[in-house]
Amino acid sequence: MNEILTAALKTAERGWRVFMLGRSKRPVANCDTCRTATDHDPATCGHLTCHGFYAATTDPARIAAIVAAVPRGQLAVRTGAVSGLLVVDVDPAHGGNVSLSRMVVDQLVPRTLHVVTGSGGAHLYYRHPGQSVPSRPMPGRPGIDIKADGGYVVLPPSIHHRTGLRYRWSSTGGLDPVEMPPALVAACLPPRPADSSAPPISPTTTQPGGGISHPDKLLGSLLDAVRQAPQGKRRTTLYGAARGAARMVAAGAIDRAAALAALTYAGHQAAQTDRDIRAAIAGGFRDEGIAA
Numbered sequence: 001m002n003e004i005l006t007a008a009l010k011t012a013e014r015g016w017r018v019f020m021l022g023r024s025k026r027p028v029a030n031c032d033t034c035r036t037a038t039d040h041d042p043a044t045c046g047h048l049t050c051h052g053f054y055a056a057t058t059d060p061a062r063i064a065a066i067v068a069a070v071p072r073g074q075l076a077v078r079t080g081a082v083s084g085l086l087v088v089d090v091d092p093a094h095g096g097n098v099s100l101s102r103m104v105v106d107q108l109v110p111r112t113l114h115v116v117t118g119s120g121g122a123h124l125y126y127r128h129p130g131q132s133v134p135s136r137p138m139p140g141r142p143g144i145d146i147k148a149d150g151g152y153v154v155l156p157p158s159i160h161h162r163t164g165l166r167y168r169w170s171s172t173g174g175l176d177p178v179e180m181p182p183a184l185v186a187a188c189l190p191p192r193p194a195d196s197s198a199p200p201i202s203p204t205t206t207q208p209g210g211g212i213s214h215p216d217k218l219l220g221s222l223l224d225a226v227r228q229a230p231q232g233k234r235r236t237t238l239y240g241a242a243r244g245a246a247r248m249v250a251a252g253a254i255d256r257a258a259a260l261a262a263l264t265y266a267g268h269q270a271a272q273t274d275r276d277i278r279a280a281i282a283g284g285f286r287d288e289g290i291a292a
Contacts, residue, residue, distance in 0.1 A: 004075050005067045016083040017056035020070035024161045027052030043232040053078040053152045074158035080149035081128050087153050088124040089145040096143025112178040114170050118160025123153050125177040129185045132271040146188045149271040215253035226266040234270045235280050242284025
C-alpha cells in the first residue's frame with residue numbers, strides 16, 4: 001500500500017488526478033446513497049471512492065484516504081482536460097501492436113512518456129490538445145483506444161488482475177508527455193457532422209402543443225445548454241435538459257424517439273460517456289413520469 005500511495009502522490013504532484021479501482025480494474029462500487037439517489041451529480045458527490053474517476057483528486061490527504069479505503073486495488077489516473085492528458089492505449093490482444101506499428105510509419109505517434117502495461121500493451125502519454133476529445137476506440141485502428149475526456153488508465157506499480165504482472169514506466173520515451181501532432185489529434189476525434197451546431201433532428205419533428213408555441217426553439221435552447229455547460233456541470237445540465245424534453249414529449253410537441261436522439265447527440269458533443277448520458281436522460285424522463 002505504501003508503494004501505491006507513494007506513486008499516487010508523485011502523480012498528483014504533476015497535476016494529474018488519481019483514484020483507486022478495485023482489484024479487477026473496475027470502479028469501486030458506489031455506496032447506498034449514491035446508488036439510490038435520483039438527482040445526484042457525481043462530480044460534486046464528495047465521497048472518497050464513489051462514481052469511479054469522478055473521485056479522482058490531487059489533494060494529498062484525500063489520496064491517502066482513498067488508498068487506505070481500497071488497499072488492494074489498482075491505482076488509476078483520470079485522463080482528459082482535467083488532468084491535461086490524452087493516452088493512446090495499445091492492446092496487443094486485439095491487434096494493437098500491428099496498429100501501433102502502422103501509426104509509427106505514418107508518424108502519428110512521436111516518442112513520448114509511456115507505460116508498459118501488465119498485459120504486454122502500452123499506454124502512450126500525450127498532452128491534451130485543449131479541445132474536447134471523447135474516450136473511444138480509434139477508428140480503423142484495431143486494438144487502439146483513446147483515453148481522454150471521460151476516461152482513465154491504470155498506473156504503475158499496479159498489478160494486472162489476470163497476468164499478475166506490474167504496470168511499469170518505460171525507460172525510453174522521455175519523462176514528460178509530448179504535444180500531439182495535428183494528424184494524431186484528427187485521428188482521435190469523431191467524424192464531424194455536417195452542421196455540429198444543429199440538433200440531429202429535423203424541425204418538422206416538433207409541433208406546437210401543450211402551450212409550447214415554439215418547440216424547435218425550446219429544444220434548441222435545451223441542447224445548447226448541454227453543449228455549453230462547464231466541466232463538472234454537464235451531467236446535471238443534461239439531466240435538466242432531459243426533464244425539459246420529457247415535458248415536451250408529454251405535451252405532444254416532440255416525438256419521444258426524436259427527443260432521446262437529440263439529447264444523446266448533445267451529450268456526446270459535451271464529451272459525456274454513454275453510461276452518464278443514459279443515466280441522465282433516464283433520470284430526467286423518469287422524474288417527469290415518462291419512460292425513457
